[in-house]
Amino acid sequence: VLFNGKTILKQFRSSLKNTNEDIHAKLMSYYSEAPEWWYTILFVFAFVVAALVCHFGELMPWYFLFLAVASAFLFLLPTGIVLVVTNQGIGLNVITEFIAGVAIPGDPLANVTLKTYGYITQAQALTLISDLKLGHYMKIPPRAMFITQLVGTIIAGIINYATADYLMTTIPNICTERNLRWTCPNANTFYSASIIWGAIGPVKMFGKGSTYSSLLYAFLIGALLPIPVWFLLRKFPNTTWLKHVHFPIMLSATAMMPPAPPGNYPSWLFIGFFFNFVLVRYAHSWWKRYAYVFSAAMDCGVAICGLVIFFALQNNDIEFPSWWGTGGDTGDGCPLSHANYSGILPSSRPIVSG
Known part of the structure; x- marks a missing residue:
């Protein structure tokens, strides 16, 4: 808002006037627009199917879908602005x-279900908008x-389900924990x-008198942090570095962090700093022309490499040598990651000395 x-x-007022001053809008005006009722029918159909799944699958009371969709709708605009910027x-x-x-x-189970219909709805809506923009x-x-x-979407859903079932x-x-190559960090974080949030619940976990009750102040702090930056920008509008202070992104x-292995963050930091600071400053023409393509190439390379490693090597019981670059003997580079407060490791996850 600030x-x-x-x-x-x-932009909202401009959209109501339905003006086509933008060159892209003028060129696109020659095509027939996808009517609103297409999206409406698709939404109603998906909502009804979701309600039936929730009810007959005994996942959660179906009427909580209204709450999930309302949450996604409410936060779609602010999170969309952050994504665009x-x-x-x-x-x-x-x-x-x-x-x-x-x-x-x-x-x-109900917690996971409502989370999925709220969180994924918002994420997929932003992805759809991005694709439509492209x-x-x-x-x-x-x-x-x-x-x-x-x-x-239909094809991807079928392939994803078939792949998960196969694995x-x-x-x-x-x-x-007995398979260090397939630890499923995101799934474990979900669980x-x-x-x-579900079995224990936020009231017991973060309610008054609980050990973690003070963490609720983080909601207030997160809401207030952008305000001083906004005031400073109004007072010092020519200060360049202030324009790059973006607390939502920082936080x-x-x-x-919960699912990411320890090596991910340093890698992200190094690659991001190198491409978006060093190359921008010292090789701007190369960055402007090739950075986006190179980023897509690295993403594709990782995906293709993952397929090759699985089908050609792991699927044939051929393992990479154990070294620190692949997580060492424990698979994640942290020998004590599963230890308790006293440093005692579970018997299913010992430290194997080389």
Whole structure:
């Protein structure tokens, strides 16, 4: 509101006038627009299916879907602005977990379900908007974009389910401590969150008199931190570095800490600093021309490498040598990561000396 309130209001008023002054909008006006009722029918159909799944699958009371969708809708605009400005998405996982823990206490399955329908709805909505924006710039017909997105989502859902089922049935001890190559950190974080926010609940975990009650002040601190920066920018508008102080991004960077292995953050920091500071300053022409393509190439390379490693090596019981670059003997580079407060390791996860 403070930083982008005027822009939001201006764009909202402009959208009501339906002007096509932008060159991209003028060119896209030659195509038939995807009608609103297409999206409406798709939303109603998806909502009804979700309600049936929640009810007959006994996941959670179906009417809590209204709460999940409302949460996604409420935070779509502010998180979308952050994504547009910084290219960093902020998820609603903690907020939806908190809401679910208060609304449906003591039920971890319902907590996970409401979290999924709230958090994933917002994330997928932003992804859809990003794809539609790309299609707008590439002059792809809106109706073709709609159909492509719908078909792609259906295909992706089937492939994801088939892949997960294949992995769960073919890899021994997957997602357990006995298989250090398939530890499933995101899934374990999802499970841990369901216990903290669902089984225990935020009232017991963070309520008055609890050990972690003071952590609730983080919500207030996070809401107030941008205000001093806004005042400083108004007082010192020519101070360049102040324009780059973005507390939502700074704080959201910690969101991946629970599942991320220790080596991820230094790698992200080094690559980000090198490409977005060193190259921008000393090789700007190269950065401007190749940085985006190079980033996409690295993403594709990791994905292809993962497939090759699994099907050509791990699927044939061929393992990489154990060294610090692959997590060492414990798989994550932290020999004591599973130790208790006294430093005692579980018998299923010993430290193997080289």
